[in-house]
Amino acid sequence: MKTPAILFFLALSLPLTATACPIGMQFNGNGCSPPYQYSMDDWIRQQRDYVDSLGPKGPPAQGLTLEESRALQKGLAEQEKERQEKRRAHAKGVWHVETKATPEGNLCAAVFSKYKLDEGGVVTIVGFQKPKTDAWLIFQGAGLPKPQKVEKLRITLQQDDEPAQTLQVFNYRESREVGTVMFAVPGLAAALDGMRDQQSFRLSLDGKTLMAIQWTGGAAVIEKLRQCAK
Numbered sequence: 502m503k504t505p506a507i508l509f510f511l512a513l514s515l516p517l518t519a520t521a522c523p524i525g526m527q528f529n530g531n532g533c534s535p536p537y538q539y540s541m542d543d544w545i546r547q548q549r550d551y552v553d554s555l556g557p558k559g560p561p562a563q564g565l566t567l568e569e570s571r572a573l574q575k576g577l578a579e580q581e582k583e584r585q586e587k588r589r590a591h592a593k594g595v596w597h598v599e600t601k602a603t604p605e606g607n608l609c610a611a612v613f614s615k616y617k618l619d620e621g622g623v624v625t626i627v628g629f630q631k632p633k634t635d636a637w638l639i640f641q642g643a644g645l646p647k648p649q650k651v652e653k654l655r656i657t658l659q660q661d662d663e664p665a666q667t668l669q670v671f672n673y674r675e676s677r678e679v680g681t682v683m684f685a686v687p688g689l690a691a692a693l694d695g696m697r698d699q700q701s702f703r704l705s706l707d708g709k710t711l712m713a714i715q716w717t718g719g720a721a722v723i724e725k726l727r728q729c730a731k
Contacts, residue, residue: 521533521650521651522651522671523637523671523683523685524635524685525635525637525685526635526637526671526683528651531673531674531675532651532673532674532675532681533651533671533673533681533683535608535627535635535637536603536605536608591614591615591616591617591621592615592616592617593615594613594614594615594716594717594718595613595614595615596611596612596613596716596718596719596722597611597612597614598610598611598612598722598725598726599611599612600729603629605629605633606629606630606631606633607629607630607729607730608627608628608629608630609627609628609629609630609689609726609729609730610625610626610627611625611626611627611722611725611726612624612625613625613714613716613719613722615714615715615716616642620713621642621712621713621714622640622641622642622643622644622645622679622712622714623639623640623641623642624638624639624640624641624702624714624716625637625638625639625640625641626638626639626689626692626693626696626726627639627689628686628688628689628692628730629689629730630689630729630730630731631688631689631690631730631731634687634688636685636686636687636688636689636691636692637683637684637685637686638683638684638686638692639681639682639683639684640681640682640683640702640704640712640714641675641679641680641681641682642679642680642704642711642712642714643678643679643680644680644710644711644712645672645679645680645681645682645704645711645712646672646680646682646706646711647673647674647675647677647679647680648672648673648674648680649674650673651671651672651673652671652672652673653669653670653671653672654669654670654671654672654682654706655667655668655669655670655706656668656670656672656682656704656705656706656711657704657705657706658684658702658703658704659702659703659705660700660701660702660703661697661700661701665703665705668684670682670683670684671683671685682704682712689726689730690727690730693723693726693727693730696719696722696723697719698717698718698719698720698723699715699716699717699718699719700715700716700719701713701714701715701716702714702715
């Protein structure tokens with residue numbers, strides 16, 4: 502029997518009240534974030550890497566001496582080399598797993614990044630250790646809507662060959678380049694029951710594909726999250 506996909510745990514999990522963010526999330530001035538997000542280095546690093554991959558930086562400052570200009574060019578070349586190495590790695594797909602001890606129990610997160618130019622994006626599974634039930638499935642991509650404020654949106658999500666379902670989600674702008682779509686999940690353990698070693702996701706709106714991404718190598722990540730969630 503096929504393991505149920507994550508989607509089946511999401512349909513009834515969003516609050517019906519007109520709150521700005523899903524239950525357990527907090528408004529951070531730009532969008533929604535789980536408590537203690539900003540101490541989770543891997544998560545923030547992946548977001549920054551993704552935004553950084555979308556375009557070149559501005560032109561170098563003018564009015565420099567020859568020595569300053571050479572030093573600046575050398576620094577820019579080193580930064581560009583590092584960016585290219587990250588892009589090559591993320592074109593294949595990169596996992597990061599983070600555990601953060603909090604007063605409410607362990608906060609467990611797995612982040613998968615896979616992108617090339619403006620294709621792909623970032624998928625995050627994050628939630629608290631039992632018995633706390635707050636957990637979320639989060640997609641970030643250049644093709645996702647980028648509203649000025651947190652909004653509720655009906656998005657169609659298809660996982661692997663499972664039937665597509667249209668659900669209400671939270672949507673906000675992570676940056677000018679990146680939109681975020683967030684599903685509330687009734688518990689990290691439930692989300693893990695729907696995770697597979699290889700899994701594909703397609704998000705669409707009114708028949709138009711907004712983001713498509715597939716992860717591989719998820720089995721080891723699932724086991725790490727299970728240990729964290731106990």
